[in-house]
Amino acid sequence: MAFEQPLDRTAPSISEAIDHERGRQESTLGMIASENHVSESVLEAQGSVLTNKYAEGYPGGRYYGGCQHVDTVEELAIEHAKDLFGMDHANVQPHSGTQANMGVYFSVLEPGDRILSLSLSHGGHLSHGHDVNFSGQLYDVEQYEVDPETGYIDYDAVASHALEVDPDIVVSGSSAYPREFDYERINEIADDVDAYHLADIAHVTGLIAAGVHASPAEHADFVTGSTHKTIRAGRGGFIMCDTEHADDIDSAIFPGAQGGPLMHNVAGKAVGFAEAQTSEFESYAEQVVANATRLAERFTERGLALVSGGTDKHLLLVDLRDSHPGLTGKQAEAALNDVGIIVNKNTVPGETRSPMVTSGIRVGTPALTTRSFEEAEMGIVADLIVDVLDTPDDDAVHDRVTSTVDDLCEEFPIYE
Template sequence: MPVSTAPPLTPTYADLPALLRQDPEIAEVLLGESARQSDTLQLIAAENFTSPAVLAALGSPLANKYAEGYPGARHHGGCELVDAAERIARERATALFGADHANVQPHSGSSAVLAAYAALLRPGDTVLAQGLAHGGHLTHGSPANFSGRWFDFVGYGLDPRTGLIDYAQVRALAREHRPRAIVCGSISYPRHPDYALFREVADEVGAYLIADAAHPMGLIAGGAAPSPVPYADVVCATTHKVLRGPRGGLILCGERLADRVDRAVFPFTQGGAQMNTIAAKAVAFGEAAAPAFAAYAHQVVANARVLAAALDAEGFAVLTGGTDTHLIVADPFPLGPDARTARGRLASAGLVLDTCALPQAGGRGIRLGTAALTTQGMGEREMAEIAALFTRAVREPDGPSRRVRAEVHELAGRFPPYQG
């Protein structure tokens, strides 16, 4: 059965902290966002609902503490208790993912990737990563990002027939360009990377292997996806998404690189750690180690597979023909509209998702995920219902009818993200 989480807050003024009652403008924003999340369906692949315990840690007095440095070696006094919180977070992360070392201080996934590059590379080094048009992240060589400005990125792509990673091209490009590092990981690839093959190619050309596992990290924690930890020199991840923790980053590595990674985070790329967020990460790691989370992670994948198959049956062109993860990428064009138009119609119906690049030149598709829906307690039956709502919303040129919007509202009401 799907695994649900309980909510921390009820959307009424009486339940808001006193300080927010003194600031009605911000109170209205908070109440409005609470209502939006409860009244619509969140299918953005990078989003989820945290537990009350995670939210409690985020709003704790640890938010007041400045703690530059690491446990036992801070630049500020009074860090005994935040040291304990960070040690707990690191111990739980290494145990959860089977890693030698964890750095829990990165403020985001991008911060984690920046620190990994800083630990292993020098400006001008060549890096092989999944091309941006084929699902690569901004930190994988976008000219608008630090990665594209500081390093020489070469992009590998997807096989145009299958939509799968072209591993022959990965090997050929590695042999040709002899990169200092190879990055495996994507923001919109719905299948599992072959980490062992990436390791083989990296060893062949003398490159570091960096796994950007921001999206599958929660599935990995729950045993629903293979782990890059045994293969990669450094693993970068986020602690939100499927992992269901606070917004933040995480780096895992072996003992050989631990000191370099830590120095790349602090003092090279970041200052004081956000100790309330680190405590919330510790809570999330503890939750992810429980048997209920493994059931949740497998349900996320089961839901995604059913939703992908249902969208395919409705006429959407589903990339790779399905999914092994929480991610689904589809082209709505066979039903009429382009991706941006489809996203607007879906949003009007209360179905919230993203668009993403497709391998075809200049093409875009819709990207969606099942992590948040599964947290709410939805299962395969609801995925089929959502696919039908998708089709009706996308096909209506004047925007979704009131009936479609009402059905989305009714479905959301049956599975509130937070009880009470």
């Protein structure tokens, strides 16, 4: 029967594309801050027969029979999440961080209610209220920005903004802000205007789980996140809250925002969360931050301007306008891609170019740290990046950097 055949016979083009993607990952330096490489165990869980099972509802209360084993999987994912982040309730069913945020909004907001969040061009996220996203289409959105001189959030300015616009929910969290959030201060700001506080930790889940980044657990009504970035678990999202909001959150996800959970992804989350409870993961998270710090130091020494002057976590935001005024983020991304260094173009505070062109690049260290890169290697990578940015059309530099990238990839494979 057809379904008993191996992939390369059933769908050879798909098999070939997967092989090519594995080869691409192995032969390039992945530095997109939101990407990582999961373990073989997570891959095994996500590629398991759990993909066959419908499990609408929650453990012990499903709408389908035969759920006893997927109940075990989801219960383990929930318990691991609660242990890692120290909150009363966890929902591990959201298909993404955006759907996790949707679940929070649906649980406590009505259409037209007001969100106060960080502007996308200053490091925020689409699901925090951008007008092309459901959040900006359903809700009235006000946004705060970073200080243009320092690159840091001015919390006094956020407090004044909140008093002026009277939001129903205040969002802390970002996709390209390189500094820690002051979750306690954001919570005070929210309390002063009788608003909820949603902390979106999508990028820093692993750093918080390992204790190397501040946690919002004691300071936020809701905590959402992605499960596939710094925490290296199965791809998706999750929500945490106290017991008071548990039923509303669960109802907002199912049946409010989505149908049956992807149980193979929930299994991947459970495995990744279990891995994150080990001492090895704590060392990994510490190295992620150390690598980003080294990258920032070397970039600065080589003349690149960094938003806020550096980083507290796993990512850096490079503003090219002063050091390379003729180079757009799009051009920088393409030039680096050509030599096997994968980053993404990114808007910067005070951006004048479109989001498809941009004036900056975002650079992250989680994936290279998974490959066992340490500070010495990050110094080398920083020099390679700046060499390319300085001379993006120089064939000799291109060839030299490509050769060094090849050597690093061979020395530090992803999957043995």
